[in-house]
Amino acid sequence: MTDTITPYRSTVPAARDGLPALVRAEWTKFRTVRGWVVAAVVALLLMPLFGLLGAAGSHGEVGGGPGGESRAGHRAPPTGPGGEAVNDGPYFVHRPLAGDGTVTVRVTSLTGVVLPLGNGPGGLGGPAGGGPAGPAGVPPTEGGAQPWAKAGILLKESAEPGSAYAAVMVTADHGVRLQHNFTGDTAGPPGAVTADAPRWLRLTRAGDLLTGYASPDGEAWTTVGTVRLPGLPSSVLAGLFVATPGDETFEQHLGGFESIGEPAAATATFDELDTQGGFAGSDWSGQRIGATGRPGGAPGTGDPLVEGGFDVSRGTFTLTGSGDIAPFVTEGAAAVERTLVGTFATLTVAVVLGVLFIATEYRRGLIRVSVAASPRRGRVLAAKATVIGAITFVLGLVAAAVTVPLGRRLLRDNGNLVLPTDGLTELRVVVGTAALLAVAAVLAVAVGTILRRGAGAAAGVIVLTVLPYVLAVAAVLPAGAAQWLLRITPAAGFAIQQSVVAYPQVGHPYTPVAGYFPLAPWAGFAVLCGWTVLALGLATYLLRRRDA
Amino acid sequence: MSPLGGGRDAGTARDQAGPAGPGPRGPRGLRGPRREADQGSSAGPRPAELRTADLWLADLWLAVRAEWTKLRTVAGPGALLLAAAALTVAASAAAAAAASCPAAGCAVDAARVSLTGVQLGQAVVALLAVLVVGTEYSTGLISSTLAAVPRRATVLAAKAAVVTGIVLAAGTVAALGSVLAGRLILPGQGFTAAHGYPPLSLADGPTLRAAAGSVLYLALIALLGLGVTTLIREATVAVGVVLGLLYLFPILSAVVTDPDWERRLRQIGPSDAGLAIQDTLGLPGAPIGPWAGLGVLAGWAAAALLAGGLALGRRDA
Numbered sequence: 055m056t057d058t059i060t061p062y063r064s065t066v067p068a069a070r071d072g073l074p075a076l077v078r079a080e081w082t083k084f085r086t087v088r089g090w091v092v093a094a095v096v097a098l099l100l101m102p103l104f105g106l107l108g109a110a111g112s113h114g115e116v117g118g119g120p121g122g123e124s125r126a127g128h129r130a131p132p133t134g135p136g137g138e139a140v141n142d143g144p145y146f147v148h149r150p151l152a153g154d155g156t157v158t159v160r161v162t163s164l165t166g167v168v169l170p171l172g173n174g175p176g177g178l179g180g181p182a183g184g185g186p187a188g189p190a191g192v193p194p195t196e197g198g199a200q201p202w203a204k205a206g207i208l209l210k211e212s213a214e215p216g217s218a219y220a221a222v223m224v225t226a227d228h229g230v231r232l233q234h235n236f237t238g239d240t241a242g243p244p245g246a247v248t249a250d251a252p253r254w255l256r257l258t259r260a261g262d263l264l265t266g267y268a269s270p271d272g273e274a275w276t277t278v279g280t281v282r283l284p285g286l287p288s289s290v291l292a293g294l295f296v297a298t299p300g301d302e303t304f305e306q307h308l309g310g311f312e313s314i315g316e317p318a319a320a321t322a323t324f325d326e327l328d329t330q331g332g333f334a335g336s337d338w339s340g341q342r343i344g345a346t347g348r349p350g351g352a353p354g355t356g357d358p359l360v361e362g363g364f365d366v367s368r369g370t371f372t373l374t375g376s377g378d379i380a381p382f383v384t385e386g387a388a389a390v391e392r393t394l395v396g397t398f399a400t401l402t403v404a405v406v407l408g409v410l411f412i413a414t415e416y417r418r419g420l421i422r423v424s425v426a427a428s429p430r431r432g433r434v435l436a437a438k439a440t441v442i443g444a445i446t447f448v449l450g451l452v453a454a455a456v457t458v459p460l461g462r463r464l465l466r467d468n469g470n471l472v473l474p475t476d477g478l479t480e481l482r483v484v485v486g487t488a489a490l491l492a493v494a495a496v497l498a499v500a501v502g503t504i505l506r507r508g509a510g511a512a513a514g515v516i517v518l519t520v521l522p523y524v525l526a527v528a529a530v531l532p533a534g535a536a537q538w539l540l541r542i543t544p545a546a547g548f549a550i551q552q553s554v555v556a557y558p559q560v561g562h563p564y565t566p567v568a569g570y571f572p573l574a575p576w577a578g579f580a581v582l583c584g585w586t587v588l589a590l591g592l593a594t595y596l597l598r599r600r601d602a
Numbered sequence: 603m604s605p606l607g608g609g610r611d612a613g614t615a616r617d618q619a620g621p622a623g624p625g626p627r628g629p630r631g632l633r634g635p636r637r638e639a640d641q642g643s644s645a646g647p648r649p650a651e652l653r654t655a656d657l658w659l660a661d662l663w664l665a666v667r668a669e670w671t672k673l674r675t676v677a678g679p680g681a682l683l684l685a686a687a688a689l690t691v692a693a694s695a696a697a698a699a700a701a702s703c704p705a706a707g708c709a710v711d712a713a714r715v716s717l718t719g720v721q722l723g724q725a726v727v728a729l730l731a732v733l734v735v736g737t738e739y740s741t742g743l744i745s746s747t748l749a750a751v752p753r754r755a756t757v758l759a760a761k762a763a764v765v766t767g768i769v770l771a772a773g774t775v776a777a778l779g780s781v782l783a784g785r786l787i788l789p790g791q792g793f794t795a796a797h798g799y800p801p802l803s804l805a806d807g808p809t810l811r812a813a814a815g816s817v818l819y820l821a822l823i824a825l826l827g828l829g830v831t832t833l834i835r836e837a838t839v840a841v842g843v844v845l846g847l848l849y850l851f852p853i854l855s856a857v858v859t860d861p862d863w864e865r866r867l868r869q870i871g872p873s874d875a876g877l878a879i880q881d882t883l884g885l886p887g888a889p890i891g892p893w894a895g896l897g898v899l900a901g902w903a904a905a906a907l908l909a910g911g912l913a914l915g916r917r918d919a
Contacts (some may be wrong), residue, residue: 093839110863111860355622395857406839406842508838524849530852535697
């Protein structure tokens with residue numbers, strides 16, 4: 055009862071109660087209980103089952119026609135140099151550039167309008183990628199430029215959608231930016247462009263280094279940034295561009311959120327254009343990137359605002375365009391983690407297994423035998439955690455590795471647009487799912503050791519790990535509260551499954567309902583690990599201090 | 603333990619086994635203590651159905667008292683009830699503090715927001731119900747219980763009655779506290795009369811229905827947990843099954859994109875459909891009406907109780 059008692063030290067040879075022997079003992083305990091093995095198999099099956107169920111209940115909406123159900127307008131977005139899905143539909147006025155060169159221009163205005171669809175929501179895909187646009191005859195509404203409407207200098211590998219590029223630009227609400235290859239974004243001087251406060255821009259190519267500059271007066275230049283475009287061919291296209299995302303409003307309601315998208319058009323005026331370096335010819339040609347089969351920008355829908363166009367008079371260029379040049383972010387597309395919706399079910403079973411693994415020992419009194427066999431009690435716990443962690447990791451890995459390709463295939467067959475994911479990210483999602491299950495099961499063992507009561511421990515761990523996820527994903531809570539929950543509870547670990555990236559340069563509600571966790575994947579996983587380490591520490595302490 | 607129930611049933615068994623003697627024996631004898639029943643072992647011929655019904659009621663009453671004794675003499679259930687009420691109110695208050703209505707027509711269901719804590723409270727209530735049956739099996743008490751009350755349906759009915767009663771009590775506290783918290787907090791979040799939100803009041807029909815319905819919802823969740831545990835007999839597994847059942851449908855319906863699928867999932871899921879009782883806005887477009895939704899949950903609870911009851915009646919304890 056006093057602190058002066060020396061803890062018991064076993065005299066059993068280390069080889070008898072070494073960790074490998076204990077792990078083997080715990081493994082034997084696990085595999086010889088038929089109910090647990092059945093539960094493990096059930097856990098293995100639940101993930102593909104719910105993944106396929108979720109995929110079966112999702113039919114294509116992206117790029118749907120006016121009815122929202124048509125698959126005719128379904129069109130996968132191009133992929134950028136990094137392998138991610140992108141929007142690439144700016145209006146681009148260019149000349150070929152061989153080797154190094156510099157473009158300087160003054161932007162004097164950037165305005166925009168919203169093009170109503172006239173048939174309600176349904177333009178999920180927006181105007182980008184050559185999708186359907188508003189019918190002719192509906193007058194555009196004055197909505198002002200979209201916050202991320204862009205105008206400036208673009209240097210692009212080719213007119214192919216998705217090809218490498220770098221651009222220095224002014225935006226409506228986000229100042230000067232230097233963007234490259236869709237995902238790269240560097241902020242420059244803030245402030246919008248007006249007739250009273252025009253903005254000079256300059257983009258210089260030197261090898262595969264591109265440098266963007268901005269200036270308020272054409273005299274004093276500040277460097278916005280330098281980007282490297284490895285493998286950029288010597289011969290590229292360079293010139294002026296205008297781009298704008300569609301007008302989207304989002305409304306969260308119980309159970310999900312709705313996005314109502316309408317295409318938008320932006321118009322920019324440029325003057326004092328100056329080109330230096332290896333430019334060939336003197337004729338500027340304009341085209342909407344991605345508008346295949348319509349060379350020269352011939353109207354396809356009859357709406358010049360949608361198709362875009364340009365006009366030169368006395369050195370003043372006026373460009374109009376309706377597509378964006380940015381990463382593809384839309385609610386309607388399915389990310390790969392959509393197929394892993396069954397993780398929570400497998401996790402529930404894994405937690406129950408983890409709790410049972412220790413709680414049954416207390417219920418049956420087996421714990422006394424266990425600690426008699428291995429008086430170093432911490433090792434008993436370590437062996438249990440190792441065994442349950444390894445089992446759940448393996449079954450999670452198998453389940454996820456089977457579910458992802460099957461689910462993706464079913465989603466595609468149902469006409470869904472599945473976002474492309476690069477191999478490393480997909481590996482992280484699959485292995486991370488397995489790790490998430492393993493760590494949650496270890497957390498369950500620790501909490502089971504602390505509480506020594508199976509039902510209470512299982513309820514506690516499930517409520518801590520699954521309930522915040524449910525409340526956040528099913529939009530029961532407002533986005534702010536949901537993000538807060540997913541930062542501090544073990545449910546933060548679900549972030550490891552997120553393959554989509556929140557791009558600040560694309561206006562979108564990056565909320566849990568839309569599949570965006572508040573923490574980065576590994577940071578969220580670290581929160582879960584932190585909880586587990588704390589619980590394991592407390593469990594070890596209590597196991598040593600208490601009578602078994 | 604249930605000494606009363608045990609005595610009653612021993613007496614009944616003797617009654618039935620004994621020879622039918624002369625002399626009237628009214629219902630008074632049935633409710634009397636055991637000694638009296640033993641002395642009056644000269645039961646006369648009387649309508650069998652009346653006797654069965656009376657016996658069953660008397661049995662049930664004694665079994666309910668036994669269950670009540672079991673519940674109130676251990677610390678766990680009381681603590682869980684307190685936790686259910688406290689966590690519900692706390693989570694409701696937190697949700698109310700996180701909600702906001704910046705302008706008129708923000709289409710947020712104030713009653714539903716102020717009763718959000720039921721999402722957390724239901725887990726505690728489910729745990730309580732699971733433990734009421736689960737501990738009997740984990741401690742072996744079930745053998746004594748069934749020896750004392752051989753009619754197994756009576757045991758289950760008594761447990762259901764007691765659990766329903768205590769959950770209704772705790773749920774009433776939780777719902778009243780939640781509505782009160784919403785009434786105090788929501789006006790500060792922009793839910794003002796100017797934005798179309800009068801202060802939450804139980805005098806308002808839909809709000810009263812949402813609050814009272816939440817109490818019934820919690821009771822039905824408890825019955826669902828009771829039935830599932832009676833079927834499974836292992837408390838830890840039952841907790842996983844019940845919570846999985848509650849969380850499965852909201853997650854699935856958030857993932858599917860087909861409106862038809864989503865609607866269907868919201869119509870059949872126990873938690874989604876049951877919580878429709880809290881809706882006070884957007885009712886015409888809702889997947890399921892408030893009372894119909896609660897009816898779906900009642901169906902789940904009844905199915906679980908039926909399955910549990912059948913299993914209890916056919917299996918060895």
